[in-house]
Amino acid sequence: MSIILLKNSSEKNSSWDHIDFLWMKKNYPEVEEVFRDQVNFIPEEILLLAGTCGYQPNPYFDESYYVQRYGDVRLAISQGKFISGFDHYRKIGYKDRDPHWLFCEEYYLNRYEDVAQTLVNETTFSNGYDHYIQSGDQEFRCGSWFFDPIKYLKSLPNGNIRRPFYHYIQNPKRDFESIYFDTTWYAETYPEIIYELKKGTWNSFLHHYLTNDDKKKYNPSQYFSEKFYIEENPDLADPVGSGRFFNAYEHFLLYGIQERRCPNLGIDLERFYHTPYIQKLLFNGRIPNVFVGWCQLEGKVLEIGDALERTEVQTKFAFEKKSASLAINAARSPLNFSFTHPDISVIMVLHNNFDMTLNALTALRAAYRYEIQLILADSGSDDETRHIERYVRGATLLRFEGNVAFIRACNVAVQQARAPYVLFLNNDTEILLGSIETAINRFRRDPGVGVIGGKLIRTNGLLQEAGAIIYRDGSVTGYMRGASPDTPEANFVRHVDFCCGAALFTRVELFGKIGGFNEDYIPAYYEETDYCINVWKSGYDVVYDPSITAIHYEYGSSSAKDGAGYINRNRIIFNSKHGDFLSKKTVKSKQNTNLARSIRKQDSKRILFIEDRIPLKSYGSGFSRSHDIITTMSHMGHEVTVFPIFKPVVSANLLYNAFPDSVEIIWDRDINDLEYFFAQRAGLYDTIWICRTQNVRRLVPIIEQIAHLMPLAEIIADTEAVSSVREEQYDCLMSIPSDQHFSLAERLRSEFECLLIATKIVAVNDYDASLLKKNGYTNVSVLGHVQTPKPTPKPWEERFDFLFVGAIHEYNSPNYDSVLWLTTVLWPKLVQFLPENSRLIMAGHLGSGVSLSVFPQGQHIIYLGEVDDLTELYNDARFFIAPTRYAAGIPYKIYEAAAHGLPVIASDVLCKQIGWSIGSDIIKTEIHDIDEICNTIKELYSNKNKWEEIRENGINNIKNHNNLDLYSQLIRGIIA
Numbered sequence: 001m002s003i004i005l006l007k008n009s010s011e012k013n014s015s016w017d018h019i020d021f022l023w024m025k026k027n028y029p030e031v032e033e034v035f036r037d038q039v040n041f042i043p044e045e046i047l048l049l050a051g052t053c054g055y056q057p058n059p060y061f062d063e064s065y066y067v068q069r070y071g072d073v074r075l076a077i078s079q080g081k082f083i084s085g086f087d088h089y090r091k092i093g094y095k096d097r098d099p100h101w102l103f104c105e106e107y108y109l110n111r112y113e114d115v116a117q118t119l120v121n122e123t124t125f126s127n128g129y130d131h132y133i134q135s136g137d138q139e140f141r142c143g144s145w146f147f148d149p150i151k152y153l154k155s156l157p158n159g160n161i162r163r164p165f166y167h168y169i170q171n172p173k174r175d176f177e178s179i180y181f182d183t184t185w186y187a188e189t190y191p192e193i194i195y196e197l198k199k200g201t202w203n204s205f206l207h208h209y210l211t212n213d214d215k216k217k218y219n220p221s222q223y224f225s226e227k228f229y230i231e232e233n234p235d236l237a238d239p240v241g242s243g244r245f246f247n248a249y250e251h252f253l254l255y256g257i258q259e260r261r262c263p264n265l266g267i268d269l270e271r272f273y274h275t276p277y278i279q280k281l282l283f284n285g286r287i288p289n290v291f292v293g294w295c296q297l298e299g300k301v302l303e304i305g306d307a308l309e310r311t312e313v314q315t316k317f318a319f320e321k322k323s324a325s326l327a328i329n330a331a332r333s334p335l336n337f338s339f340t341h342p343d344i345s346v347i348m349v350l351h352n353n354f355d356m357t358l359n360a361l362t363a364l365r366a367a368y369r370y371e372i373q374l375i376l377a378d379s380g381s382d383d384e385t386r387h388i389e390r391y392v393r394g395a396t397l398l399r400f401e402g403n404v405a406f407i408r409a410c411n412v413a414v415q416q417a418r419a420p421y422v423l424f425l426n427n428d429t430e431i432l433l434g435s436i437e438t439a440i441n442r443f444r445r446d447p448g449v450g451v452i453g454g455k456l457i458r459t460n461g462l463l464q465e466a467g468a469i470i471y472r473d474g475s476v477t478g479y480m481r482g483a484s485p486d487t488p489e490a491n492f493v494r495h496v497d498f499c500c501g502a503a504l505f506t507r508v509e510l511f512g513k514i515g516g517f518n519e520d521y522i523p524a525y526y527e528e529t530d531y532c533i534n535v536w537k538s539g540y541d542v543v544y545d546p547s548i549t550a551i552h553y554e555y556g557s558s559s560a561k562d563g564a565g566y567i568n569r570n571r572i573i574f575n576s577k578h579g580d581f582l583s584k585k586t587v588k589s590k591q592n593t594n595l596a597r598s599i600r601k602q603d604s605k606r607i608l609f610i611e612d613r614i615p616l617k618s619y620g621s622g623f624s625r626s627h628d629i630i631t632t633m634s635h636m637g638h639e640v641t642v643f644p645i646f647k648p649v650v651s652a653n654l655l656y657n658a659f660p661d662s663v664e665i666i667w668d669r670d671i672n673d674l675e676y677f678f679a680q681r682a683g684l685y686d687t688i689w690i691c692r693t694q695n696v697r698r699l700v701p702i703i704e705q706i707a708h709l710m711p712l713a714e715i716i717a718d719t720e721a722v723s724s725v726r727e728e729q730y731d732c733l734m735s736i737p738s739d740q741h742f743s744l745a746e747r748l749r750s751e752f753e754c755l756l757i758a759t760k761i762v763a764v765n766d767y768d769a770s771l772l773k774k775n776g777y778t779n780v781s782v783l784g785h786v787q788t789p790k791p792t793p794k795p796w797e798e799r800f801d802f803l804f805v806g807a808i809h810e811y812n813s814p815n816y817d818s819v820l821w822l823t824t825v826l827w828p829k830l831v832q833f834l835p836e837n838s839r840l841i842m843a844g845h846l847g848s849g850v851s852l853s854v855f856p857q858g859q860h861i862i863y864l865g866e867v868d869d870l871t872e873l874y875n876d877a878r879f880f881i882a883p884t885r886y887a888a889g890i891p892y893k894i895y896e897a898a899a900h901g902l903p904v905i906a907s908d909v910l911c912k913q914i915g916w917s918i919g920s921d922i923i924k925t926e927i928h929d930i931d932e933i934c935n936t937i938k939e940l941y942s943n944k945n946k947w948e949e950i951r952e953n954g955i956n957n958i959k960n961h962n963n964l965d966l967y968s969q970l971i972r973g974i975i976a
């Protein structure tokens with residue numbers, strides 16, 4: 001440990017592990033008196049003085065705070081085990097204690113995953129605080145909820161500070177803004193502290209709050225009550241009293257917010273969290289958590305939809321003003337629509353409304369960077385539209401002497417189309433970026449698609465429609481009108497009755513074959529409805545695609561009053577033409593909206609898939625399998641809705657990116673909303689697939705309440721994995737006597753009891769199926785994993801690593817146990833004979849409460865956390881190692897490794913589950929015999945022929961038993 005004696009050297013020392021004698025003399029003048037005649041400074045003597053007097057050895061470590069907070073440290077010092085708090089911290093406390101009241105080790109490592117990864121894989125920094133001092137402070141990272149470096153710098157007269165935290169601890173008598181501590185409220189509530197501040201007892205109100213002895217007396221703001229929180233959560237009394245948490249508020253900040261515990265009387269964070277507006281703020285990073293949202297909004301959230309509905313008149317005015325501005329821009333810089341070989345033809349019928357036309361054309365040009373053939377059909381305009389060629393170059397212009405109406409103008413204009421696809425676009429519509437490309441790609445990919453429409457958003461930001469519905473009486477409605485555009489119901493691809501003509505894509509050839517828009521509907525309304533029905537009758541599909549988006553100024557070219565008259569007249573015409581189609585439609589009813597929202601294709605089923613969470617593959621733990629089941633069902637043509645028991649904590653965008661676009665993902669609801677969800681969708685689903693037995697148990701009372709709403713729905717209980725088997729293995733592993741736990745038979749009976757509500761049961765392997773059958777369940781199917789062989793190319797000679805992949809959702813889970821055993825028991829023995837360049841690589845999703853920093857460090861051990869693409873890791877590794885000591889179901893990670901051509905070394909537990917040939921398809925290890933494992937791996941590591949044999953057999957197993965065709969066939973048999 002160094003002692004700093006030179007002037008200004010403390011600024012250069014970016015570490016907490018030193019004695020800054022110069023700094024101590026400046027802050028504690030009596031120190032200079034004590035050591036006046038000393039030449040050779042002994043660190044222990046200075047530490048002893050610091051411990052006795054409560055002095056800080058340097059500005060980074062607060063001796064008084066540390067000793068006052070941790071009772072075990074005080075006891076150890078009194079027993080002579082340590083000289084001071086700093087002595088304790090630098091020897092053992094640095095691993096998990098907080099050295100300063102403005103730094104929390106656990107917060108820092110949880111917030112910054114890259115730091116946790118650096119600590120566990122490198123030796124540059126001794127702990128998170130060391131990283132914060134050396135790097136994080138200069139990078140403007142936060143070391144505590146209470147110290148935001150940016151806000152701190154804004155509070156300074158000179159904000160040009162490179163190290164905000166260091167600057168503050170050198171100038172501590174300052175209060176600054178914090179969203180977690182209300183200084184003004186604190187001063188008003190506890191005025192007696194002002195006197196203490198003047199005396200110099202405390203540096204600031206925050207300093208008082210975070211270091212005072214009476215933790216229960218003071219609250220940080222009106223939104224948190226120490227007394228209330230402890231009384232509501234009596235389990236926290238001991239952890240707070242022992243110093244595990246400085247006070248109840250620290251527990252709340254670390255865990256309580258995530259668990260949405262109540263911080264004070266009348267504050268319901270659970271309800272508040274589930275409001276759509278708060279969800280959006282969270283997912284967009286505009287608030288860090290639900291508690292901050294409550295504080296900023298004072299617990300009040302406007303009904304955004306209602307507010308926006310009331311503003312549509314104003315937003316239409318704003319739309320018009322923007323349109324006028326863009327018209328001026330086009331006057332100075334005309335829009336260029338020149339083309340040689342256009343990808344798409346766009347037809348826009350014009351009749352006056354010049355400003356809005358230029359707005360629509362500006363949006364069109366910005367929406368697609370490639371060639372567009374623009375066909376403008378001027379239907380008797382008498383405003384500046386007559387001179388549209390001054391503002392637009394390269395367009396095909398058609399002029400009609402009078403107003404020939406939209407339908408006739410379109411039919412004439414389409415004859416000029418040079419591209420295979422056409423977009424009919426209203427001049428009061430802004431087509432948005434990506435929409436045209438999406439439509440063209442879908443036409444090219446699927447020759448059976450005849451019409452594509454998209455999401456229409458009104459000027460107030462709410463939906464006009466997400467596809468449209470035709471009822472039996474010929475009346476029509478826009479699906480999800482008035483809802484938020486990001487609502488799950490509006491964001492999946494489906495087959496629909498028709499789409500609005502404000503932005504309608506179709507094939508030019510098909511349009512001509514059908515005869516275009518029927519002119520019986522002149523001047524407008526029902527022409528696109530009629531056309532889409534004719535498309536369906538011609539054997540083509542009409543598709544709603546939410547990736548096609550447009551903003552539509554409703555009734556921009558006609559009044560709502562005139563529109564109503566045309567609609568009523570043309571509805572009669574429509575009914576006379578399509579009675580055969582209408583007879584099969586649903587009766588008009590609000591309750592039937594979801595039932596009528598899509599056209600069911602032949603052999604397609606509507607499936608509600610219920611899981612713990614929206615199953616991302618990276619989550620492991622059976623979620624990979626659920627993801628594959630959903631994806632396969634969707635590719636088979638089924639309409640799949642995914643509903644989570646627990647609301648997702650990740651962005652909806654991440655979820656949409658992970659599934660086929662035809663899957664409906666209910667990301668904004670959870671089990672509390674399920675009963676109402678069923679009521680909204682009465683009769684919709686053919687199959688309710690419930691994944692995991694514990695979820696079946698949770699849903700039994702709900703299903704009993706709503707069974708009359710889904711009388712014909714088949715309920716499939718997918719056990720995923722029989723947890724009783726895992727529990728039995730764990731008890732044996734921990735040597736728990738048999739008389740201290742239930743027998744396997746008793747556990748199985750208890751676990752399976754809820755399955756009586758199901759019509760079919762799915763097991764993940766033959767062993768689980770046999771357990772179900774032994775307990776009297778006969779209608780049992782087996783559905784394992786699906787994989788496609790994709791062997792990585794690197795040859796044996798260039799591979800050296802061992803790879804472990806597994807999600808760790810919580811401590812004391814099977815994968816966490818595997819990592820500990822692998823790193824502390826097996827790997828230290830393996831490195832004794834493995835080549836120097838051989839590494840143990842560990843990757844996988846970590847739950848929100850799990851940090852990489854807790855894992856043991858070791859020679860050539862690298863922790864990566866979650867990795868988006870594992871291909872390179874599979875390519876670098878020589879073996880996949882899976883030393884799982886207790887588990888249920890079958891391990892997805894083994895199948896994935898084998899599909900990538902990576903031979904697997906697995907525990908006897910996993911080998912039993914997977915059922916492959918030992919020695920030729922997979923290498924089995926007996927976990928209890930460490931010497932035998934080492935000998936097996938030592939021999940195998942250098943045996944190229946054996947490696948190639950296992951690799952080839954693993955790939956063949958995947959190809960023969962886990963291919964997509966077989967998987968689809970198994971699913972078809974289950975839901976048939």
